[in-house]
Amino acid sequence: MKNASELKDIVIVGGGSAGWMSAMILADTLAAKGVTITVLESPTVGVIGVGEGSTPALKRFFDSLNIAESEWMPQCNATFKSGITFDGWSTKPGFGKYFHQFSTMVDKLTQPVFISNVHARLQGVDVDARPDDYFLSRLLVENKLAPLAGESFPFTATYGYHFDAALLGKFLHKKALERGVRYRVCHVTRATQDADGNIAAVHTSDGEAVAADLFIDCSGFSALLIDKTLKTPFVSYSDVLFNDAAVALPTPLEGPIAPQTVSTAMKYGWAWQIPLTNRYGNGYVYSTRYCDADQAETELRHKLGQLDGSTPARHLKMKIGRVAQHWNKNCVAVGLSQGFLEPLEATALYLTQMTVAIFALFLDKGDFSEPARHAYNQEVNGFFDGHRDYIVAHFKTSSRADTAYWRDNASELDGMSDSLKGIFGTWLQAKDLSAELVRQDLERYYPVGSWYALMAGMGVFPAARMASAQEASGHAEQRAQMREFLRRCALNFRDHKLVLQEMVGR
Structure with missing residues (x-):
């Protein structure tokens, strides 16, 4: 397939925020072109979401789709965010805390x-x-x-x-179905390729093959299509970004709500505090080179005053870096499958959004040639490397x-x-x-x-x-x-x- 006029079927492997955001943007871009968009979501793979923050780009996303804040925010326990306070990152007198503003x-x-x-x-x-x-x-x-x-x-x-990531995924799921996106519950286990190396079909645990012209890999860190099938090289950032794990722990929310994320330097990384309407989302992003999961959880519990262990903590592993080609053959990787940066500046959804939005511009041009893929990959890599x-x-x-x-x-x-x-x-x-x-x-x-x-x-x-x-x-x-x-x-x-x-x- 060398041009968009041949595009009839798009399959998105994976739901969550990345999958459903991709579905919404592509459905809006291709609304008048008769392209079928289908999301395949596994009933056994959980969503990695613990309460997240965004950049101002998320407002542009909802505005572009004419979705009002009064509609989506209450359904996602969302609050506003005017910036980030960094606490304890500097030991210089007078600079122990500072605020990074949104303009x-x-x-x-x-x-x-x-x-x-x-x-x-x-x-x-x-x-x-x-x-x-x-x-x-x-x-x-x-x-x-x-x-x-x-x-x-x-x-x-x-x-x-700030929002609950799991609830945001559910909201986008509902809105995508309203806009004609198709949905199937199935667990994709593998993919097969044609003679040119393109993905011909993905296969489910029930033995069914699902074919498409274009595949969007939103399968998370497993990167089922972009990595396991197409063997796309991965560019690690671990030489300059040490943090590769996180532990998350909610706490009750009381009193007024400040519209900010707080990032506090810890012994082996940094902790976030994110206010939702129903709770605080807290977490500790750290490096396993310097401490283990138990040490990290203990340090976070001390910070939060949650030493009794009555509230269970969630532990997450992170793969820091990006793929060399986000668009490889007839597959575009979006979300965790394409790469990840520790959430210090709330870039995860922004990079997801930009990846799909830039791809939508290439769709409009109608060029699926190798030079087009190269230009696209250079642009998306620039966003990852710049962040x-x-x-x-x-x-x-x-x-x-x-x-x-x-x-x-x-x-x-x-x-x-x-x-x-x-x-x-x-x-x-x-x-x-x-x-x-x-x-x-x-x-x-x-x-x-x-x-x-x-x-x-x-x-x-x-x-x-x-x-x-x-x-x-x-x-x-x-x-x-x-x-x-x-x-x-x-x-x-x-x-x-x-x-x-x-x-x-x-």
């Missing part, structure tokens, strides 16, 4: 001030250059406000969500040294990509980081404000000299004005928990 329109006024102060601090002037005081989303979190502005406030906020570098930067900027884990994650440039070395070199030389990101075409992965928040939030600065009286006075006045401006902007937003409760009542 708002107000940032066009405040971010230039932040960046100006960062560059002054890089030049050694002792001015405040932490990101927390310069972004409206930080005040929304501090005051536990939903990122939905009142009608009289003309500036919007960008935001993501890898941003996550690696968290560990390379951390100043913790209390365990061998953190010492081995130290900030030497060895092991980093040339791209990341260029970013660090630009920063440490106090040059224009925005220009470097443009030069490398990296803003498509993370915007300049995210990079400044990370580097400044971790305290990656030279020793500071005392600011002159004039500099100190000017900065103090500017900071006071900034905080007052943002305080007044925040008055246009309402209580997060109340907004969520109103959604349930609609």
